[in-house]
Amino acid sequence: MREREAARVDGGAAMLDLGASHDFGDDDLAAVAEVLRSGHVGMGPRTAAFERAFARRHGVAHAVTCSSGTAAMHVCIGALDPEPGSEIIVTPWTSGGSIIGALLHNCVPVFADVDDTYTLDPADVEARITPRTRAIMAVHLFGNPCDVDALRAIADRHGLALIEDCAQAHFAASRGRVVGSLGDLAGFSFGGKHLSAGGGGAVLTNDQRLWERAVLFRDAALPRANGPLEGRPYANYFLAPNYKINDLTAAVLRTQLGKVDGYVANKIRAAEAVIDGLADMDELTPQRVRPGDRHTYWVLGFTLDTGTLGCSAAAFAAAAVRKGVPLGGPYIGSGDAGPLYRNPFLAGPHCYGTSRYPFDAGRGAPLDYTQVECPRGEDIMGRGVSLQMTPNMSGAVIEAVVAAIRQTAAEFLAQRRGFA
Numbered sequence: 001m002r003e004r005e006a007a008r009v010d011g012g013a014a015m016l017d018l019g020a021s022h023d024f025g026d027d028d029l030a031a032v033a034e035v036l037r038s039g040h041v042g043m044g045p046r047t048a049a050f051e052r053a054f055a056r057r058h059g060v061a062h063a064v065t066c067s068s069g070t071a072a073m074h075v076c077i078g079a080l081d082p083e084p085g086s087e088i089i090v091t092p093w094t095s096g097g098s099i100i101g102a103l104l105h106n107c108v109p110v111f112a113d114v115d116d117t118y119t120l121d122p123a124d125v126e127a128r129i130t131p132r133t134r135a136i137m138a139v140h141l142f143g144n145p146c147d148v149d150a151l152r153a154i155a156d157r158h159g160l161a162l163i164e165d166c167a168q169a170h171f172a173a174s175r176g177r178v179v180g181s182l183g184d185l186a187g188f189s190f191g192g193k194h195l196s197a198g199g200g201g202a203v204l205t206n207d208q209r210l211w212e213r214a215v216l217f218r219d220a221a222l223p224r225a226n227g228p229l230e231g232r233p234y235a236n237y238f239l240a241p242n243y244k245i246n247d248l249t250a251a252v253l254r255t256q257l258g259k260v261d262g263y264v265a266n267k268i269r270a271a272e273a274v275i276d277g278l279a280d281m282d283e284l285t286p287q288r289v290r291p292g293d294r295h296t297y298w299v300l301g302f303t304l305d306t307g308t309l310g311c312s313a314a315a316f317a318a319a320a321v322r323k324g325v326p327l328g329g330p331y332i333g334s335g336d337a338g339p340l341y342r343n344p345f346l347a348g349p350h351c352y353g354t355s356r357y358p359f360d361a362g363r364g365a366p367l368d369y370t371q372v373e374c375p376r377g378e379d380i381m382g383r384g385v386s387l388q389m390t391p392n393m394s395g396a397v398i399e400a401v402v403a404a405i406r407q408t409a410a411e412f413l414a415q416r417r418g419f420a
């Protein structure tokens with residue numbers, strides 16, 4: 001079936017089928033049925049069991065599930081309990097979900113530049129620290145670990161928290177240590193990532209005090225049984241949302257946790273095969289992985305030599321799509337929207353009414369995102385194309401992807417030579 005679809009790409013008619021992103025089977029169905037039959041679908045024993053298993057897989061003391069990756073990143077901030085106007089240093093090339101929680105918590109994202117790993121440049125992070133800085137958020141973009149050791153050292157030197165955003169990087173590893181176990185707190189998304197139940201998220205921490213605050217923060221700071229405030233009179237003890245998941249989601253996450261190693265291994269195998277197939281092409285450079293790190297390829301990214309190709313990354317991606325390869329253009333956003341600091345929610349007054357809050361909290365003039373620049377990232381990421389990986393890419397599909405990308409590049413090069 002896949003071979004047939006791969007062959008049809010040559011005719012330009014069909015989009016290549018990269019295969020299912022997850023293998024949901026009878027075991028998942030049985031787990032959900034068991035929860036439904038129990039009559040207790042809310043957050044309960046299956047959630048607790050998944051939290052224990054997820055924490056154990058990371059060698060971390062505590063896991064706190066929540067309703068999405070965006071919620072997880074908010075729980076990380078809520079656990080830190082920062083003052084309004086506190087600054088969080090983060091990459092501008094990430095999902096808005098990395099920072100939405102920080103904004104809802106009246107914090108101010110401060111953007112630092114990235115390098116050819118598409119992750120934070122530690123030197124630029126350190127240069128952007130101010131007396132207001134509270135945390136560094138290390139986003140392991142596409143599944144590629146940040147330079148965690150360097151960021152940890154900077155955080156320790158300046159008394160800052162290190163938060164990992166592992167939404168895209170399940171079971172990636174920095175020098176042999178699984179991501180999510182390396183920061184003070186780490187957030188995960190289960191919405192279509194390696195481990196998925198169609199939604200959900202989790203926070204990991206080894207810190208007892210942060211765990212207590214995280215548990216309360218995802219559940220309206222209520223005094224639940226077995227929780228940090230057990231036995232207190234019923235009340236909301238501080239301002240916090242309801243970000244709980246339920247046992248239906250947790251049951252699927254538990255069965256999927258048994259399959260995720262296979263997904264990750266297959267994505268790595270497929271990504272390395274595509275990279276190998278394009279290795280002789282100087283016009284495409286894959287996202288750099290630091291020596292000793294394990295990239296788990298939620299997405300496979302390349303930076304194009306757009307000068308030699310004579311086209312923009314968006315035009316290259318569009319041409320590959322016409323050949324049936326679902327290549328994406330520059331991340332995040334494209335054209336004028338570009339990096340997060342160009343997105344309307346930061347560049348315009350679109351947080352709290354017409355105010356510039358929280359960007360003016362505790363400072364004379366509000367931080368003006370239209371003035372922010374991360375030149376290296378704008379160059380590298382502006383020339384980026386990416387392929388969403390699946391664990392079910394056959395050898396024929398991988399070959400078809402490589403052939404279509406090579407053909408796309410060849411056509412742009414020929415066109416350019418024709419005009420030269």
Ligand SMILES: Cc1ncc(COP(=O)(O)O)c(C=O)c1O
Nearest residue numbers: 068069070095097098167189191
């Ligand atoms: C790096 C990163 N952080 C946070 C999020 C937010 O996760 P969710 O979509 O589950 O809210 C995403 C989502 O894609 C993400 O890629």
